[in-house]
Amino acid sequence: MSALLEVSGVSVTFDGFRAINNLSISIGEPELRAVIGPNGAGKTTFMDIVTGKTKPDEGRVLWGEASQNLLGMSESAIARAGIGRKFQKPTVFEDQTVRENLAMALRNKRGPFDVLLYKTNRHARARIAELAEEIGLSDHLPRRAGDLSHGQKQWLEIGMLLAQDPRLLLVDEPAAGMTPAEREHTTELLTRAAQTRAVVVIEHDMEFIRRLNCKVTVLHEGSVLAEGSLDHVTQNQQVIDVYLGR
Amino acid sequence: MPFRTLMFRALALVALAIVALPGPARAQDALQPALQAFADDLASPSRRTIESVVITLIEQDHPNIGEFLRRYSAREVVQRPEDGLFFYAEDAGALVRLVDIDSGEAVAEVSSRDVTQIRTNSGVQRVIAAALVPLELNAPERERRMAALDAISRSPDASQIAPLAESVERETDASLKTRKERLLLLLQAQFAQDRAVQLSAIAALGGDTSIEARGVLNRLTATVTEVALALPEGANIARVLNVGTDLTEAAAYELLVSAALAEPAQTPAMLREVLAENIVDGRVGGVPVGRLSDPAARIEAYEALEAAGTVPPRAAPDEAAQAVAAHVFFDRYTLDDAEITAAAQAALDSTQQAIAAYQVADLVLDGLSLASIFFLAAIGLAITFGVMGVINMAHGEFIMMGAYTGYVVQLFIPDYTISLLVALPLAFLVTFGAGVAMERSVIRHLYKRPLETLLATFGISIALQQLAKNIFGTQARPLTAPDWLGGALQINDIVGISTIRVAIFVLALIFLALLLYILKRTRLGLEVRAVTQNPGMAASMGINPDRINMLTFGLGSGIAGIAGVAIGLYAQVTSEMGANYIVQSFMTVVVGGVGNVWGTLAGASLIxxxxxxxxxxxxxxxxxxxxxxxLFVILFIQFRPKGIVALRGRAAGD
Amino acid sequence: MAKTTLAPKKGFLSENPSVLRFLGLLTVFTLIVTALAEGFGAGVISTSFLKVLGMTLCLCLIAVAMDVVWGYCGILSLGHFAFFGLGGYGIGMWLMYARTEGIVRTSLANAPIPATEGEVRDAIASQIFSVVGSTELPFIWGFAHSLTLQLLLIVLVPGLLALVFGWLAFRSRVTGVYLSILTQAMTLALSLYLFQNDTGLRGNNGLSGLQNIPGLLHLPQSTIALWFFWASALALGLGYLLFAWLVSGKFGSVVRAIRDNENRVRFLGYHVESYKLVVFTATAIVSGIAGALYYPQAGIINPAEIAPITSIYLAVWVAIGGRGRLYGAVIGAATVSLLSSWFTGGGAPNIDLGFYRIVWTDWWLVLLGLGFVAVTLFFPKGIGGLFDYLVRKP
Structure with missing residues (x-):
């Protein structure tokens, strides 16, 4: 298992508040990793840094076999390099159909003129059908994404992530607001995806994480507090202190 | 002749007594008798004889002597041959009206042939003028002394130096004394006989930025551009001109032509004319006319004519260049005295430095006043934009509304000071009301759609503008400032600012302080800031965002109204005046950074x-x-998209 | 549009029946107007009204472009009339130069010596620029003698300006209201520039006499007006087709996604700025072409035409017509501009209230302003939205 993403010594400050403090995390491929931590621990900011939304004050973020430096690349370039992200709040394009949403995310050339001259083909249609099957939205392809239920939107977004065919998936609270049955399905989706690629999940729900059954990283005040199996970290005294409060 | 003269004099004395008695002037003060004592010299004045007469007359200290000598010198005095009396002559149509010298009353109207006009020549006039200067310079009345100084600065000459210098000592009025001293310097710099005096006067003028002093120095350092085969020996050369850098070759050649050192170059138009004169059977010098649309063919035709001897030879192409190269071009001082010109030049240089410094000061004042206008116009917009994220395109129309409010108030209250005092709060109230009405009826429905607010308020803006046009007409309406705002604060000839702009600056300062106070120190300000940062949280803490939005919008609009009165005072009030400020105001807000009074101040100052x-x-x-x-603003936003004073972190949104 | 990716190998037009319907209507309209036009026979439509109709078609074209950039891509540009004006200036320079050249050559033909090219150029320059006190041809008129080059400029100048401006604005991620103000500033700068006498486009005199087409002076205006009407209709048809194609399919999908949430589109791997730039530039070029067709029919162009307010009016038309649907823009532009010329041209009957007489030339703008507020408040989807509503009802 070689490191796909190497975050080392990253710090970022917002108006004097240190959101990330000398953070180092390494993700392999394939791997399923859960990141937990109390509010304000810097989980979302960590994703912001990896995806290029926030520029850190110091540190390195290296990517892939060639150890490409992700800092200084634009969000879209990072996404094209193979990092997909799902936001905490489901953000699908509500005015467009499920099919259009998926088609937009499909792995294809992204340049404006390529897209302008793009002709849909059998392969693309097949892939969309396959993805729709996987996220359980086969019957909803022509529907407006805005008309879907909350859980369906979450899946659609995961489906869009998968359509991008990324090497690393960053998933922010995928199970929030889902019914238990829907959670089950989501867990399944994520573990399956993690068989061929790296998946990082941010989650609050311990039950959900337990079901993912993977390595866990605990963040606190912008840096790694503990790392290991869920059982291992939950027995860590520091983690208990942080979570239960002193 | 002597007998007749005597008799006339006697008669005249009697007549004079009769005429003079009822008048206010006492007999011994009367000028006419004194004049009669020198009647011959006055009647046919010569430069040689007049001086003693004038001096004697002046020493007798008649009250009217100054006026008499001036009019005498201006050939306005005539003598009546019958009695030898002198009168002022005034034009009365075909006739001449005779005016008594002492009483100033019209005595008679006669034909110009019945009186002898006294012709004073220029020599006499000079003598009189010189004699008058000390008289007036030392006159007891301040006005007369001032008038004498004005007269000297209007037409200065060397003869005035001595009396002026003498009168400086005697001057009691401090301001007149400084003025006399300066005038003396100016005279000495130009006319002093003593070189040391002149040089020191010139040096003393250095750094003096008044137009008079600069005029004197400029006259002393005046140059003419000349051309010669070689630099003339001993001439006072200011500088040698380099063809190519200091003047173009064409200009140099023109100088040569005007100095008759070269023939004017043949222009294409002249060539065409010569050719047109020499058309023979549809050909010019053997070249068919049809081909002459080609410049080369024209030259060919001309050369053919030249070979036939019909036309003078054409200048060789490089003849002009050669002629220019063979000559030197230079600026020569019109004064030959190199020492004087050098001193004057040095003085002028130091004046230039002073002027540059003052100009910067003036520029700063201008910038400050423009900045305060932009600040006033934009701050209301910044408040609504910053607090509510609403772009109010009708902001300019609120400015206009304020200005028209001021105009209407002036229709009812004629006193400009009182009407201004009424107009300012009234304009605030009117536009506050309009703003609140607009917020309640339109904007609150559009908070979720900021771009549409922009368009809806634009709709209101065109409606308001047209409404103003319908009510007040398209013509510009005056909003007159009270007299105490009418003047200007003139620090010297260069630095000055109109009082009204100072007032606007003060107004801007007041508003800056007031807004800072409201936002930082009052409950309203606290709630406004809370709503700005997190409307949801503010609402849950019992702050009514509706009320805050309404008040904020009203406040922003009200300030626009006051800005309107201020702007209307120095610009004209038209229905389009708001539109002229709206884009500038937007740029001020955008450059400064949204939602911050200091940002708007910075933006307004920068712009x-x-x-x-x-x-x-x-x-x-x-x-x-x-x-x-x-263009600068567009580029600026490239580098600071959020303005000078940008909100950072999560409050900035994303 | 929903069928885009589902339908196998169907033509673009058959997938978008509304485009076909629009083109059909446009053709029918053109034919009817032609049949009724003075230049063709019936003479029911006067030449001046035919010009108004032709100009309206040009305005519809720029409105369609505006709809694409605003309604689809979410950039409320307050600068597209600047591009329109640049197109107008582009064609105006050739029209004015060529026509003056004709006049100059005729007057110089009687001279004893035929004039050189230089003399002709000087005479043209002093004819055109005497009004601003100059006799020299500014360098920007260097191509004015050639129709081909000048036509090229009509495409290149607005295109390049849009490209440079858009690149600067988009790369610094200026969005929303800020971007609107920035485009407005660009328009203001351009109009101020053109208002100056010494910038080579005759200051506030503008370019005039553009209705006289060099080489076609022997034809009556009624015929030329008809030709321009046809050209405008053709341009509108082609422009509509181009943009309909642009906003359909995957490109349109991405563009609309950018409008709704451009950050999300970035994380999908699309370089948002390039898309905006393509849309901004393409619409600018079409706007320039629309302007180049408009001003020969209007006869005169001056910097006031480029003032920021005209671009806001453009946004108003599109909003009234209905954003995000191309035919909405056409409806909006046609309705408002025709109503506007009806009201301000004195066509509308004045209303006597007894105590006050409503003169429409004075009150039209008030009506338009308030009407516009009402549309924004109550019909955010505009007239086109009303259409949808009626169609869907049964």
Whole structure:
């Protein structure tokens, strides 16, 4: 298992508040990793840094076999390099159909003129059908994404992530607001995806994480507090202190 | 003749007594008898004889002597041959009206042939003028002394130096004394016989930025551009001109032509004319006319004519260049005295430095005043934009509304000071009301759609503008400032600012302080800031965002109204005046950064100073200055998309 | 549009029946107007009204472009009339130069010596620029003698300006209201620039006499007006087709996604700025072409035409017509501009209230302003939205 993403010594400050403090995390491929931590621990900011939304004050973020430096690349370039992200709040394009949403995310050339001259083909249609099957939205392809239920939107977004065919998936609270049955399905989706690629999940729900059954990283005040199996970290005294409060 | 003269005199004395008795002037003060004592010299004056007469008359200290001598010198005095009396002559149509010298009353109207006009020649006039100067300079009345000084500065000459210097000692009025001293310097710099005096006077003028002093120095250092085969020996050369850098070759050649050192070059138009004169059977010098649309063919035709001897030879192509190269071009001082010109030049240089410094000061004042206008116009917009994220395109119309409020108030209250005092709060109330009405009826429905607010308020803006046009007409309406705002604060000939702009600056300062106070120190300000940062949280803490939005919008609009009165005072009130400020105001807000009073201040200062600065480089073209200004703003936003004072972190949104 | 990716190998037009319907209507309209036009026979439509109709078609074209950039891509540009004006200036320079050249050559033909090219150029320059006190041809008129080059400029100048401006604005991620103000500033700078006498486009005199087409002076205006009407209709048809194609399919999908949430589109791997730039530039070029067709029919162009307010009016038309649907823009532009010329041209009957007489030339703008507020408040989807509503009802 070689490191796909190497975050080392990253710090970022917002108006004097240190959101990330000398953070180092390494993700392999394939791997399923859960990141937990109390509010304000810097989980979302960590994703912001990896995806290029926030520029850190110091540190390195290296990517892939060639150890490409992700800092200084634009969000879209990072996404094209193979990092997909799902936001905490489901953000699908509500005015467009499920099919259009998926088609937009499909792995294809992204340049404006390529897209302008793009002709849909059998392969693309097949892939969309396959993805729709996987996220359980086969019957909803022509529907407006805005008309879907909350859980369906979450899946659609995961489906869009998968359509991008990324090497690393960053998933922010995928199970929030889902019914238990829907959670089950989501867990399944994520573990399956993690068989061929790296998946990082941010989650609050311990039950959900337990079901993912993977390595866990605990963040606190912008840096790694503990790392290991869920059982291992939950027995860590520091983690208990942080979570239960002193 | 002597007998007749005597008799006339006797008669005249009697007549005079009769005429003079009822008048207010006492007999011994009367000028006419004194004049009669020198009647012959006065009747046919010569430069040699007049001086003693004038001096004697002046020493007798008649009250009217000054006026008499002036009019005498101006050939306005006539003598009646019958009695030898002198009168002032005034034009009365075909006739001449005779005016008594002492009483100033018209005595008779006679034909110009019945009186002898006294012709004073220029020599006499000079003598009289010189004699008058000390008289007037030392006159008891301040006004007369001032008038004498004015007269000297209007037409200065060497003869005035001595009396002026003498009168400086006697002057009691401090301000007149300084003025006399300066005038003396100016005279000495130009006319002093003593070189040391002149040089020291010139040196003393250095750094003096008044137009008079600069005029004197400029006259002393005046140059003419000349051309010669070689630099003339002993001439006072200011500088040698380099063809190519200091003047173009064409200009140099023109100098040669005007100095008759070269023939005028043949222009294409002259060539065409010569050819047209020599058309023979549809050909010119053997070249068919049809081919002459080609410049080369024209030259060919001319050369053919030249070979036939019909026309003078054409200048060789490089003849002009050779002629120019063979001559030197130089600026020569019109004064030959090199020491004087050098001193004057040095003095002028130090004046230039002073002027540059003052100009910068003036520029700063101008920039400050423009910045305060922009600040006033934009701050209301910044408040609504910053607090509510609402772009109010009708903001300019609120400015206009305020200005028209001021205009209407002036229709009812004629006293400009009182009407201004009424107009300011009234304009605030009117536009506050309009703003609140607009917020309640339109904007609150559009908070989720900021771009549409922009368009809806634009709709209101065109409706308001047209409404104003329908009510007040398209003509500009005056909003007159009270007299105490009418003047200007003139620090010297260069630095000055109109009082009204100072008032606007003060107004801007007051508003800055007031707004800072409201936002930082009052409950309203606290709630406004809370709503700005997190409307949801503010609402849950019992702050009514509706009320806050309404008040904020009203406040922003109200300030626009007051700005309108201020702007209307120095610009004209038209229905379109708001539109002229709206884009500038937007740029001020955007450059400064949204939602921050200091940001608006910074934006207004930047834009105001920059615009004045650009205008300074190209003062004739305000449009160009504005163009560059806007381009600058566009580029500026590239580097600071959130403005000078940007909110950072999560509050900035994303 | 929903069928885009589902339908196998169907033509673009058959997938978008509304485009076909629009083109059909446009053709029918053109034919009817032609049949009724003075230049063709019936003479029911006067030449001046035919010009108004032709100009309206040009305005519809720029409205369609505006709809694409605003309604689809979410950039409320307050600068597209600047591009329109640049197109107008582009064609105006050739029209004025060529026509003056004709006049100059005729007057110089009687001279004893035929004029050189230089003399002709000087004479043209002093004819055109005497009004601003100059006799020299500014360098920007260097191509004015050639129709081909000048036509090229009509495409290149607005295109390049849009490209440079858009690149600067988009790369610094200026969005929303800020971007609107920035485009407005660009328009203001351009109009201020053109207002100057020494910038080579005759200051506030503008370019005039553009209705006289060099080489076609022997034809009556009624015929030329008809030709321009046809050209405008053709341009509108082609422009509509181009933009309909642009906003359909995957490109349109991405563009609309950018409008709704451009950050999300970035994380999908699309370089948002390039898309905006393509849309901004393409619409600018079409706007320039629309302007180049408009001003020969209007006869005169001056910097006031480029003032920021005209671009806001453009946004108003599109909003009234209905954003995000191309035919909405056409409806909006046609309705408002025709109503506007009806009201301000004195066509509308004045209303006597007894105590006050409503003169429409004075009150039209008030009506338009308030009407516009009402549309924004109550019909955010505009007239086109009303259409949808009626169609869907049964």
């Amino acid at each position: 105001g100073f920059l615009q004045k600065g650009i205008e300074w480089f190209n003062p004739s073209n305000t449009l160009a200055a504005q163009t560059y200004m806007v």
